[in-house]
Amino acid sequence: xxxxxxxxxxxxxxxxxxxxxxxxxxxxxxxxxxxxxxxxxxxxxxxxxxxxxxxxxxxxxxxxxxxxxxxxxxxxxxxxxxxxxxxxxxxxxxxxxxxxxxxxxxxxxxxxxxxxxxxxxxxxxxxxxxxxxxxxxxxxxxxxxxxxxxxxxxxxxxxxxxxxxxxxxxxxxxxxxxxxxxxxxxxxxxxxxxxxxxxxxxxxxxxxxxxxxxxxxxxxxxxxxxxxxxxxxxxxxxxxxxxxxxxxxxxxxxxxxxxxxxxxxxxxxxxxxxxxxxxxxxxxxxxxxxx
Numbered sequence: 001x002x003x004x005x006x007x008x009x010x011x012x013x014x015x016x017x018x019x020x021x022x023x024x025x026x027x028x029x030x031x032x033x034x035x036x037x038x039x040x041x042x043x044x045x046x047x048x049x050x051x052x053x054x055x056x057x058x059x060x061x062x063x064x065x066x067x068x069x070x071x072x073x074x075x076x077x078x079x080x081x082x083x084x085x086x087x088x089x090x091x092x093x094x095x096x097x098x099x100x101x102x103x104x105x106x107x108x109x110x111x112x113x114x115x116x117x118x119x120x121x122x123x124x125x126x127x128x129x130x131x132x133x134x135x136x137x138x139x140x141x142x143x144x145x146x147x148x149x150x151x152x153x154x155x156x157x158x159x160x161x162x163x164x165x166x167x168x169x170x171x172x173x174x175x176x177x178x179x180x181x182x183x184x185x186x187x188x189x190x191x192x193x194x195x196x197x198x199x200x201x202x203x204x205x206x207x208x209x210x211x212x213x214x215x216x217x218x219x220x221x222x223x224x225x226x227x228x229x230x231x232x233x234x235x236x237x238x239x240x241x242x243x244x245x246x247x248x249x250x251x252x253x254x255x256x257x258x259x260x261x262x263x264x265x266x267x268x269x270x271x272x273x274x275x276x277x278x279x280x281x282x283x284x285x286x287x288x289x290x291x
Contacts, residue, residue: 015280019055022279023207026058030196032211046112048275053118058168061175064192065105071098083148086138089189094152094164097189101177109175120173125180128163129158133180151181153186156198197252201259208261211269216287227288230254253289263290
């Protein structure tokens with residue numbers, strides 16, 4: 001599609017109020033497993049993040065890597081144990097998790113951002129005591145009284161963002177891998193959504209954006225809900241409209257809002273320039289949840 005120079009100028013001009021709204025504000029973007037699939041999409045994402053930084057917005061990227069971890073475990077012949085549908089992270093698995101998340105994926109995203117003209121720095125929750133985790137034991141879905149020992153899986157206990165506040169606003173883009181350390185010195189794998197929510201809350205971010213593989217939260221007739229309050233979100237969980245894997249995602253959104261994030265967006269990371277559509281146009285691109 002050819003866009004005339006006139007239209008390009010008009011589009012840029014229309015972005016001004018949005019740019020002013022996010023000026024000097026922090027935006028945390030959770031970049032997820034399936035949204036990271038294709039290299040070209042990853043490069044486009046990196047370019048969009050660099051554009052945000054150039055507009056005096058402070059982006060913080062938190063990434064997952066479930067599919068890549070699964071592929072590496074298979075390659076190394078490490079069999080995953082599951083209990084109640086949840087992967088148990090044993091000592092051998094957590095080493096691979098850290099290697100894939102803090103190593104290959106983190107540095108690939110850093111490389112793409114730097115390649116697009118940005119200055120990215122890769123960190124984990126271990127760096128600068130960014131996140132301390134405690135061991136997480138989960139109840140089985142069908143049997144709430146049965147607790148599963150998930151091994152080296154943690155949840156955020158304490159967040160210290162001083163290492164981030166030192167670099168935000170200095171043209172440096174932090175890229176965070178969801179690995180944290182326990183008070184006992186043990187390495188824990190933290191769910192990337194939960195990690196992003198805790199970081200966004202501690203930074204009092206203007207926006208927390210979850211890039212997923214769905215358009216957002218859908219109503220009973222499968223239409224996108226573009227805007228909802230926390231109370232409406234809770235109601236939709238209670239009446240079953242929000243179900244399955246979307247429940248923990250929305251609950252993470254609610255937790256982040258309660259920690260002081262101004263608004264949380266769930267949107268489809270496969271849509272080209274989804275982050276720019278959400279932040280810099282009147283349309284928005286997913287579901288915005290706000291207090």
